[in-house]
Amino acid sequence: MNADLLAGLNPxxxxxxxxxxxxxxxxAGAGSGKTRVLxxxxxxxxxxxxxxxxxxxxxxxxxxxxxxxxxxxxxxLPVNTRTMWIGTFHGLCNRMLRIHYRDAxxxxxxxxMDPGEQSSAIKRLLKILDVxxxxxxxxxxxxxxxxxxxxxxxxxxxxxxxxxxRKLIEIYAAYDAQCNREGVVDFAELLLRxxxxxxxxxxxxxxxxxxxxxxxxxxxQDTNLLQYAWLRLLAGSDAALFAVGDDDQSIYAFRGAEVGxxxxxxxxxxxxxxxxxxxxxxxxxxxxxxxxxLIEKNDGRLGKNLWxxxxxxxxxxxxxxxxxxxxxxxVCDEVKALVREGWNLSDMAVLYRxxxxxxxxxxxxxxxxxxxxxxxxxxxxxxxxxxxAMAYLRLVSNPxxxxxxxxxxxxPARGIGARSVENIQTLSREQGVSLWQATCGASGGRxxxxxxAFVLLIEELRAKVELLTLAEMISLIIDxxxxxxxxxxxxxxxxxxxxxxxxxxxxxxxFMPDDPAQEMVEFxxxxxxxxxxxxxxAGSDALQLMTVHAAKGLEFDAVFVxxxxxxxxxxxxxxxxxxxxxxxxxxMYVAVTRARKxxxxxxxxxxxxxxxxxxxxxxRFVDEIPQELVHELAGKxxxxxxxxxxxxxxxxxxxxxSPKGGDYGGFHIGQSVGHAKFGIGMVVxxxxxxxxxxxxxxxxxxxxxxxxxxxxxxxxx
DNA sequence: CCAGGGCTGTCACTA
DNA sequence: ACAGCCCTGG
Numbered sequence: 001m002n003a004d005l006l007a008g009l010n011p012x013x014x015x016x017x018x019x020x021x022x023x024x025x026x027x028a029g030a031g032s033g034k035t036r037v038l039x040x041x042x043x044x045x046x047x048x049x050x051x052x053x054x055x056x057x058x059x060x061x062x063x064x065x066x067x068x069x070x071x072x073x074x075x076x077l078p079v080n081t082r083t084m085w086i087g088t089f090h091g092l093c094n095r096m097l098r099i100h101y102r103d104a105x106x107x108x109x110x111x112x113m114d115p116g117e118q119s120s121a122i123k124r125l126l127k128i129l130d131v132x133x134x135x136x137x138x139x140x141x142x143x144x145x146x147x148x149x150x151x152x153x154x155x156x157x158x159x160x161x162x163x164x165x166r167k168l169i170e171i172y173a174a175y176d177a178q179c180n181r182e183g184v185v186d187f188a189e190l191l192l193r194x195x196x197x198x199x200x201x202x203x204x205x206x207x208x209x210x211x212x213x214x215x216x217x218x219x220x221q222d223t224n225l226l227q228y229a230w231l232r233l234l235a236g237s238d239a240a241l242f243a244v245g246d247d248d249q250s251i252y253a254f255r256g257a258e259v260g261x262x263x264x265x266x267x268x269x270x271x272x273x274x275x276x277x278x279x280x281x282x283x284x285x286x287x288x289x290x291x292x293x294l295i296e297k298n299d300g301r302l303g304k305n306l307w308x309x310x311x312x313x314x315x316x317x318x319x320x321x322x323x324x325x326x327x328x329x330x331v332c333d334e335v336k337a338l339v340r341e342g343w344n345l346s347d348m349a350v351l352y353r354x355x356x357x358x359x360x361x362x363x364x365x366x367x368x369x370x371x372x373x374x375x376x377x378x379x380x381x382x383x384x385x386x387x388x389a390m391a392y393l394r395l396v397s398n399p400x401x402x403x404x405x406x407x408x409x410x411x412p413a414r415g416i417g418a419r420s421v422e423n424i425q426t427l428s429r430e431q432g433v434s435l436w437q438a439t440c441g442a443s444g445g446r447x448x449x450x451x452x453a454f455v456l457l458i459e460e461l462r463a464k465v466e467l468l469t470l471a472e473m474i475s476l477i478i479d480x481x482x483x484x485x486x487x488x489x490x491x492x493x494x495x496x497x498x499x500x501x502x503x504x505x506x507x508x509x510x511f512m513p514d515d516p517a518q519e520m521v522e523f524x525x526x527x528x529x530x531x532x533x534x535x536x537x538a539g540s541d542a543l544q545l546m547t548v549h550a551a552k553g554l555e556f557d558a559v560f561v562x563x564x565x566x567x568x569x570x571x572x573x574x575x576x577x578x579x580x581x582x583x584x585x586x587x588m589y590v591a592v593t594r595a596r597k598x599x600x601x602x603x604x605x606x607x608x609x610x611x612x613x614x615x616x617x618x619x620r621f622v623d624e625i626p627q628e629l630v631h632e633l634a635g636k637x638x639x640x641x642x643x644x645x646x647x648x649x650x651x652x653x654x655x656x657x658s659p660k661g662g663d664y665g666g667f668h669i670g671q672s673v674g675h676a677k678f679g680i681g682m683v684v685x686x687x688x689x690x691x692x693x694x695x696x697x698x699x700x701x702x703x704x705x706x707x708x709x710x711x712x713x714x715x716x717x
Numbered sequence: 718c719c720a721g722g723g724c725t726g727t728c729a730c731t732a
Numbered sequence: 733a734c735a736g737c738c739c740t741g742g
Contacts, residue, residue, distance in 0.1 A: 252730080254730060420719090549730045550731090
């Protein structure tokens with residue numbers, strides 16, 4: 001059996017798999033068989049009797065990776081994977097917190113807030129604290145709270161010299177108090193709470209340390225400080241911490257990932273050096289040479305050079321479009337040509353830096369009649385109808401969940417408007433009770449009867465919990481809440497929403513809880529932690545569209561990397577920052593290494609962004625790829641009204657600056673104009689031609705406006 | 718006081 | 733293109 005397991009591994013892979021029972025760092029390049037090494041390592045540990053399944057802890061970042069590990073493992077060995085703990089950081093922490101909820105100071109049915117729910121909880125809190133959400137934008141508050149939690153810091157441990165930060169700390173403390181009151185935890189809290197549970201409870205930590213002798217971590221470069229601390233706590237001084245990662249693919253600094261954890265691991269566990277997996281089984285030589293050349297520009301790398309024995313392959317194709325629309329059409333044309341040659345649509349992917357870019361592509365794809373699928377668009381559990389139904393379910397599970405109550409108290413509209421809700425909130429604050437309790441006591445006011453009806457609805461649902469299956473419960477919720485009627489009346493989107501709700505009932509019917517008594521809570525938890533789970537029709541043959549981030553870990557025969565422009569990729573927020581730029585370069589490295597056979601790089605000379613035309617220059621990353629690997633494709637002729645390349649556009653000029661000289665309905669960029677209402681202003685950009693021209697004008701008194709020349713009366717000054 | 722329709726500002730990546 | 737806000741009629 002051993003021989004079978006190890007057959008076909010290359011020497012480095014073999015060295016990693018059969019590494020002795022001590023800590024290790026495996027530096028696994030893109031396409032180097034990382035998942036295979038991880039799963040074979042576990043299988044090897046089990047089959048050689050070095051470890052029992054219960055001694056294995058496998059940690060990943062995505063549910064998909066966790067599931068893949070489990071399926072591959074059960075294909076290799078007849079093991080009972082149930083006693084093995086394999087899951088995501090969040091999933092595993094959740095599991096521990098559910099078991100030890102009392103020690104962790106949580107209600108048994110605690111619920112998990114996704115970022116959207118966290119944001120609404122923060123907005124609600126700011127209102128209660130009477131803090132201006134202009135001075136303290138909810139996004140910034142969330143970033144402050146999450147950033148500190150990810151570094152393991154509670155509000156009580158923080159101090160500040162400036163009043164602004166002091167206020168943030170105050171908000172952080174109040175936020176935690178609110179979450180505790182409502183019995184909810186956010187994503188970062190899941191980890192921090194679990195870390196605190198283990199670090200404060202020596203007996204418990206000892207129990208898990210004795211159990212998990214082998215801790216295997218996937219995508220280690222993406223761990224943040226707290227996750228690494230959590231791993232160290234569980235590993236203690238004896239367990240083998242087997243970490244697999246690639247510092248060149250670290251692209252999650254924005255959510256707290258610390259590439260430095262890789263060096264820390266080497267130092268903290270006295271590991272002499274990483275095992276390097278450099279043979280690539282995915283891409284042709286030219287693609288790897290390009291990737292190697294690109295990433296070499298970064299410093300502080302652990303260092304690695306991908307190679308293949310697959311041959312050079314085709315040159316990398318480069319296309320410079322005159323506009324985002326032209327770029328999209330180019331992609332469509334090439335895709336069609338490849339399909340004619342016999343390639344599968346689903347083996348091709350279009351990658352972009354930011355989601356906003358997908359629109360121009362979609363438009364062109366629809367026109368070209370090509371099937372496509374967008375990854376990470378609106379996910380199943382993020383749809384409003386699903387969120388509504390789930391909020392009812394949460395309320396049934398835990399009526400003190402204020403977020404859930406606020407979401408559905410007036411959905412469908414039942415005559416409990418903003419004013420009534422405000423009254424209930426005031427009541428709850430005055431009496432120090434949850435919104436639900438306040439709602440039950442809200443007998444006064446104009447909508448008292450309507451509030452009473454809502455209370456009755458929830459109580460009716462709660463009374464049936466013991467009698468119904470989960471699927472029946474959800475079905476009842478959809479009917480009795482009026483959601484079904486609401487969407488039946490909606491001619492435009494109702495049908496699709498009803499279908500999604502039916503799909504939710506199906507999902508509930510097929511749900512397999514670990515503990516049937518906790519089915520509802522487990523279902524809600526799974527929905528929060530597996531937000532990206534239900535992607536639409538995965539089976540159909542469709543072109544794949546996604547962000548570079550979403551593409552990590554995936555591979556395709558042909559890959560289009562689009563929007564290679566300064567300010568877009570690399571993103572403008574990273575342009576002036578060396579660390580940020582290096583992260584962007586790693587992102588580009590990830591994008592390039594997704595391709596097996598053919599790689600296209602494209603850019604546009606003009607692009608609509610934030611409602612304005614921009615005239616960017618080509619991304620530096622294109623130039624960092626050796627010329628001899630690249631074949632530049634001839635572009636179309638730009639039509640008259642679209643400006644040709646704008647070489648005079650430098651970083652000193654604002655990004656929205658347009659080329660001078662163009663005539664737009666008798667006006668030109670840079671011209672001073674007068675308007676009856678807005679006064680004097682300057683034309684800063686324009687779009688359209690002939691009689692259909694819109695000008696963007698910066699008015700001295702009234703700021704930036706877009707005006708349509710057909711309606712606006714402008715005078716030259 | 719509530720519901721629904723039009724308007725304005727915004728838009729990096731995510732478990 | 734979408735969400736959040738304001739305005740209007742009931």
